Amino acid sequence: MVTAQRQESSQSGRFDIENVSVSYGSEKALQGVSFCIEPRRVTALIGPSGCGKSTLLRCFNRMNDAIDNVEVEGLIALNGEDINAKAVDAVSLRMYVGQVFQRPNPFPLSIYDNVAFGPRTQGVRKRDELDEIVIDSLKKAALYEEVKNSMKKHAFELSGGQQQRLCIARALATRPGVLLMDEPCSALDPISTGMIEETVQQLKEIMTIVMVTHNMQQAARISDTTAFLLRESIEEPAELIEICDTNTMFTQPSDIRTENYITGRFG
Amino acid sequence: MNKPANQKKNKTVRFQTGIQESRRAVSNSLIEKIARFRNTRALDSVATVVITMLGWTAIFVLIGIAGFLIHSSIRAFDEVGIWSMIAGTDWFPTSSDARFGFLPAQVGSVWVTIVALAACVPIGVFSAVYLSEFASSKFRETAKAVIEFMVTIPSVVFGLIGLAVLVPLIRTYLPVDSGLIGLTAGLVVGIVCLPTVISISEDALRSVPNELRHGSFALGNTRWQTAYKVVLPAASSGVFAAIMLGMGRAIGETMVVLMLAGNAGIIPTSPFEAARTMTGTIAQETGEVVRGSVHFSVLFALGLVLFVATFIINLTADMILERSRKKWRR
Ligand SMILES: Nc1ncnc2c1ncn2[C@@H]1O[C@H](COP(=O)(O)OP(=O)(O)O)[C@@H](O)[C@H]1O
Ligand SMILES: [Mg+2]
Numbered sequence: 001m002v003t004a005q006r007q008e009s010s011q012s013g014r015f016d017i018e019n020v021s022v023s024y025g026s027e028k029a030l031q032g033v034s035f036c037i038e039p040r041r042v043t044a045l046i047g048p049s050g051c052g053k054s055t056l057l058r059c060f061n062r063m064n065d066a067i068d069n070v071e072v073e074g075l076i077a078l079n080g081e082d083i084n085a086k087a088v089d090a091v092s093l094r095m096y097v098g099q100v101f102q103r104p105n106p107f108p109l110s111i112y113d114n115v116a117f118g119p120r121t122q123g124v125r126k127r128d129e130l131d132e133i134v135i136d137s138l139k140k141a142a143l144y145e146e147v148k149n150s151m152k153k154h155a156f157e158l159s160g161g162q163q164q165r166l167c168i169a170r171a172l173a174t175r176p177g178v179l180l181m182d183e184p185c186s187a188l189d190p191i192s193t194g195m196i197e198e199t200v201q202q203l204k205e206i207m208t209i210v211m212v213t214h215n216m217q218q219a220a221r222i223s224d225t226t227a228f229l230l231r232e233s234i235e236e237p238a239e240l241i242e243i244c245d246t247n248t249m250f251t252q253p254s255d256i257r258t259e260n261y262i263t264g265r266f267g
Numbered sequence: 268m269n270k271p272a273n274q275k276k277n278k279t280v281r282f283q284t285g286i287q288e289s290r291r292a293v294s295n296s297l298i299e300k301i302a303r304f305r306n307t308r309a310l311d312s313v314a315t316v317v318i319t320m321l322g323w324t325a326i327f328v329l330i331g332i333a334g335f336l337i338h339s340s341i342r343a344f345d346e347v348g349i350w351s352m353i354a355g356t357d358w359f360p361t362s363s364d365a366r367f368g369f370l371p372a373q374v375g376s377v378w379v380t381i382v383a384l385a386a387c388v389p390i391g392v393f394s395a396v397y398l399s400e401f402a403s404s405k406f407r408e409t410a411k412a413v414i415e416f417m418v419t420i421p422s423v424v425f426g427l428i429g430l431a432v433l434v435p436l437i438r439t440y441l442p443v444d445s446g447l448i449g450l451t452a453g454l455v456v457g458i459v460c461l462p463t464v465i466s467i468s469e470d471a472l473r474s475v476p477n478e479l480r481h482g483s484f485a486l487g488n489t490r491w492q493t494a495y496k497v498v499l500p501a502a503s504s505g506v507f508a509a510i511m512l513g514m515g516r517a518i519g520e521t522m523v524v525l526m527l528a529g530n531a532g533i534i535p536t537s538p539f540e541a542a543r544t545m546t547g548t549i550a551q552e553t554g555e556v557v558r559g560s561v562h563f564s565v566l567f568a569l570g571l572v573l574f575v576a577t578f579i580i581n582l583t584a585d586m587i588l589e590r591s592r593k594k595w596r597r
Contacts, residue, residue: 063484066481105479171485
């Protein structure tokens with residue numbers, strides 16, 4: 001995994017999740033989740049607010065480590081390796097498993113420095129090498145044409161949609177094999193949303209994508225596989241209700257609760 | 268709270284406070300409603316006027332102080348001259364051929380301030396980074412309480428401790444004749460300024476949204492890398508303002524310099540010499556000066572210089588702080 005980091009993710013990006021539970025202090029948020037995430041596909045996580053989609057997503061790059069009082073149980077294997085094992089370095093894991101957040105969060109730096117941030121952390125210093133990575137990442141995030149003449153501009157001067165694409169480029173610059181996206185379009189207008197969806201379609205050729213979304217149409221449009229999480233009451237932890245091929249999920253869900261949710265009747 | 272009561276309340280009062288609601292129960296006719304509406308309007312405008320006046324009071328006091336300082340300095344301006352005070356190198360206020368040059372005091376203040384900042388900026392900013400980025404919330408709360416308490420300790424106490432501890436140390440370990448030098452005073456003034464620098468820098472660091480930290484963690488940065496590559500640059504203007512405020516505090520500090528700087532009348536060429544500061548000069552000489560004399564007026568002129576310097580520094584710091592607070596309101 002660590003050695004595969006700088007390559008264009010060859011065999012990579014498969015997650016096997018077995019019996020994963022997450023608690024915040026004494027409150028169990030997620031219980032007994034098992035499924036697998038296929039490489040080079042878009043897997044959508046859907047479900048009502050507070051059902052643990054973000055919590056589950058944060059397990060995949062151990063971002064829960066950054067929160068106090070979180071306990072993750074169960075096995076999460078990336079390309080066959082347990083990511084919670086002692087020997088695994090969270091830093092290299094996060095370079096391989098990139099994340100894009102709900103609200104665009106560019107650093108208060110120039111466009112160029114934002115994208116070059118990850119590679120610099122990885123130790124890339126040569127100017128031409130950095131240039132190449134930055135341009136390549138911006139192209140993949142479909143932002144290059146708009147900013148190619150203003151790479152020194154401050155990132156905060158970009159529009160919200162451009163900022164989010166910048167954050168995608170920033171995540172791509174470490175050449176990840178997996179990209180996690182937590183409701184990446186929820187703060188954006190429809191046109192920007194469309195551009196990001198298109199980008200996701202192209203990115204899945206080279207990496208695994210896991211996307212949390214509130215928007216069922218979006219899940220239906222862009223994902224190959226959909227997982228439905230539900231917390232049936234406040235006292236109980238959330239569970240994985242159903243995971244299957246997206247078409248099947250939206251045409252003939254096998255669980256009545258899934259059907260209720262996707263047809264708009266909250267179960 | 269039981270459910271029906273809750274629902275009822277939600278239904279009847281949507282945008283009103285409890286007080287308005289109970290009043291409504293007392294009177295409900297249309298005329299009374301109008302009368303009450305007028306009343307609240309009148310009360311409102313009275314309150315507005317009072318509050319506005321109070322707000323302006325602070326500004327009037329400030330203008331009053333400036334005016335008083337200028338008025339009292341006029342004699343010095345007339346008889347000594349602005350330029351020969353500000354750029355004058357000799358301070359012999361009581362000799363028959365009196366000289367009123369501010370340079371010894373101004374340069375003394377500059378040395379003490381430089382030493383104070385050199386001592387308190389690195390320590391203060393590091394402490395702030397530690398408190399905001401690494402410390403547990405329990406430790407942070409305790410530390411902030413201690414820091415707030417430090418602000419309330421009279422600086423004469425710090426002066427005493429400096430006299431007892433630092434002065435002998437400096438005389439022993441540095442090649443100086445006396446421990447009462449600009450360096451000693453500057454170090455202690457630095458400690459006096461420390462709480463200001465720490466607590467305002469910490470506020471600035473904490474106002475950086477967590478999303479930025481998470482963005483940095485997600486790129487594989489450690490906490491420490493995140494702190495110095497993302498959080499500190501993002502909060503730089505607030506931290507800078509904290510340093511400016513600390514500087515204003517250092518220039519204005521009186522008791523510590525009076526006790527520790529040595530109060531020599533010459534222009535100090537380094538912090539290793541005895542120095543006097545603007546504040547120290549005023550504090551020391553107002554006791555002996557003849558009221559209404561030129562010397563008396565000159566001390567006011569010196570106070571005016573001090574007032575202008577600290578005013579500019581604090582105003583700049585406030586403007587920077589205000590800008591940095593707005594920065595994250597997206
Ligand atoms: N940092 C946290 N501390 C404590 N509880 C949390 C935290 N983040 C999320 N939770 C709890 O975990 C549950 C799932 O939250 P989340 O994963 O954010 O849901 P979703 O993303 O599906 O809206 C919620 O009940 C929420 O209150
Ligand atoms: Mg969420």
